[in-house]
Amino acid sequence: MSRSVRKEFTPKLFSLIREGISKETLAKDVVAGLIVGIVALPLAIAFAIASGVSPEKGIVTAIIAGIVISVFGGSRVQIGGPTGAFIVIVYGIVQQHGTDGLIIATFMAGFITIGFGLARLGNLLKFIPYSLIVGFTSGIALIIFSSQVNDFLGLQITKVPADFLEKWAVYFDNFHKINWYAIGIAAGTILFTLYFQKIVKKIPGSIVAILLSTIVVNFFDLPVDTIESNFGNIPNKLGLPSIPNIDFATIQSLLQPAFAIAILGSIESLLSAVVSDSMIGGKHRTNMELVAQGAANIMSSLFGGIPATGAIARTATNVNNGGRTPIAGIVHGLVLLAIMLLFAPYAKLIPMSCLAGILIVVAYHMSEWKQFRSILKGNKMDIIILLTTFFLTVIFDLVIAIQIGIVLASLMFMKRMSESVHIQDFSSDSENGEHLFDDELVDIPEGVILYEINGPLFFGAARQFQETIANTHTHPNVIIIRMRYVPFIDATGYQSIKEIIKTFKSKKIKVIISGVSPALRQDFEKNEMFTLLEQDLVVDDIHKALKKAKVNI
Numbered sequence: 001m002s003r004s005v006r007k008e009f010t011p012k013l014f015s016l017i018r019e020g021i022s023k024e025t026l027a028k029d030v031v032a033g034l035i036v037g038i039v040a041l042p043l044a045i046a047f048a049i050a051s052g053v054s055p056e057k058g059i060v061t062a063i064i065a066g067i068v069i070s071v072f073g074g075s076r077v078q079i080g081g082p083t084g085a086f087i088v089i090v091y092g093i094v095q096q097h098g099t100d101g102l103i104i105a106t107f108m109a110g111f112i113t114i115g116f117g118l119a120r121l122g123n124l125l126k127f128i129p130y131s132l133i134v135g136f137t138s139g140i141a142l143i144i145f146s147s148q149v150n151d152f153l154g155l156q157i158t159k160v161p162a163d164f165l166e167k168w169a170v171y172f173d174n175f176h177k178i179n180w181y182a183i184g185i186a187a188g189t190i191l192f193t194l195y196f197q198k199i200v201k202k203i204p205g206s207i208v209a210i211l212l213s214t215i216v217v218n219f220f221d222l223p224v225d226t227i228e229s230n231f232g233n234i235p236n237k238l239g240l241p242s243i244p245n246i247d248f249a250t251i252q253s254l255l256q257p258a259f260a261i262a263i264l265g266s267i268e269s270l271l272s273a274v275v276s277d278s279m280i281g282g283k284h285r286t287n288m289e290l291v292a293q294g295a296a297n298i299m300s301s302l303f304g305g306i307p308a309t310g311a312i313a314r315t316a317t318n319v320n321n322g323g324r325t326p327i328a329g330i331v332h333g334l335v336l337l338a339i340m341l342l343f344a345p346y347a348k349l350i351p352m353s354c355l356a357g358i359l360i361v362v363a364y365h366m367s368e369w370k371q372f373r374s375i376l377k378g379n380k381m382d383i384i385i386l387l388t389t390f391f392l393t394v395i396f397d398l399v400i401a402i403q404i405g406i407v408l409a410s411l412m413f414m415k416r417m418s419e420s421v422h423i424q425d426f427s428s429d430s431e432n433g434e435h436l437f438d439d440e441l442v443d444i445p446e447g448v449i450l451y452e453i454n455g456p457l458f459f460g461a462a463r464q465f466q467e468t469i470a471n472t473h474t475h476p477n478v479i480i481i482r483m484r485y486v487p488f489i490d491a492t493g494y495q496s497i498k499e500i501i502k503t504f505k506s507k508k509i510k511v512i513i514s515g516v517s518p519a520l521r522q523d524f525e526k527n528e529m530f531t532l533l534e535q536d537l538v539v540d541d542i543h544k545a546l547k548k549a550k551v552n553i
Contacts, residue, residue, distance in 0.1 A: 013070065013073075025325060026327060039314060041339055042206045043082075046058070049227070054234075055234055056340070059234075060239075062333065064299050065082075065305065065308030070333070074288030077325075078276060079310070083309055083311050085366070087143070092257070104244045105261060108251065117288065122266070122290050125270055128406070135387070136390070137366055138372050142367070144362065148356040148359045153177075153183060154177075155174045155177050157170060164395060181223060189209040192205040214346075224353055234344040238337070257399055260402055276315050276316070279319045280324065296308050372386070372390075424454075448477065448546075454485045456486065456488050456490075457483075459493065476509060479511050483520065484514070484515030485515075489520070491527070498529070513539070515542065516538050
């Protein structure tokens, strides 16, 4: 294994320990970890409840996955745990396959994500279009908001439909049950969460809102739902890890949601790592980060947790409070563990409307409405991808939205790539005349046609290439195909070249290929091009090609 590969798959923490971590940095990391742990508590509980599982599963996920991601991750400051992006997927899996199905899907997703990392697919995930990401994150934000209306308004609907349109129909039927105490608590939570840190920077507004609302509700015995009334007690201990029972039928039924968890988690973790890099001037190890994310999901599922990934908001909180090494993330996990062991019995008293307020703020930050509006003013293809992904996420399913969105983005990319391939006719009687380029004059003799290909000759452009050259109206003696600006040719491109050579051979027309690089020449051999074309008719220079053309006129 080369040194660069070893470094690529070395956790950032291990490298930093070898380099040495100063006491000053360590002290800042501990403080940052303490603050982030407190910030993560209400989010972990809220994400779990919104996902359709019991609140302790969110805390367990934040503890186990948070520590694993920090110990083995490729980022200095990444904070891992449950996030809002997973709510839609997790809720759908729980509704269809139950909690056991969710644990198995998370377990499978962990291995898939590790596979992404080991196959070095991290860099490819960066090429997913921004319009696609904004489309499904905005869709998720709208769904999260919709899922909290019941608790925000205190409607006390026992069974809220999963379908977006049905959900709102039920809400409209129950608006007469509005609980103004719940609305007051939720609205107050939103205000505290958004604005409290402008007054006191070191204390999260969400924590203040939880403490105040919990005290007020229980002191005045207000008639609002709490975690206890909906879910009972919150366990104050971690269970023992257990391996889920998996058979082939289960794998088949959960493969799609597992891939969706893996893809979404990979995208979000890498986005978070990129954002944190820009904040600290660092550089994360993409593929090691994916391996760590996969391991975190495996460990989370073994302890009965839910999917986890890098959390952008908590990572930014870590950086803003002085965190500079993965030790901050480890401390954040240990703080959550201490809170679970010591204060879990009190967490059950938290009002559901308070958690609804926190999640509505999360949905607002996820909505990316400014970017959404900006994309709507841009390229038509980006608008199509954005709106298609958004509406599929909201109306149908996030799994379908991701699948169709990626396929649509791929098709759009191939269309753009095909349009970027230019094929020009530089025959002596064409309007281009002797001018191949501004800096180049070449004398093309009578009876010779020269075609210049500019761009990759892949399956998206192969048909255009074949039709352009095959539809030659004149009957030349020699055709030169110039490829100096062709970076690669795929199997379809090679097949098109072979068919062109066969067609012109049958018409007694010589084909000469010019501008072939050494790497491209090797590919010619691998694709058996020289069974149809003599090797001396494949040259690296246009002047050599023209000399051979003059001989064959």
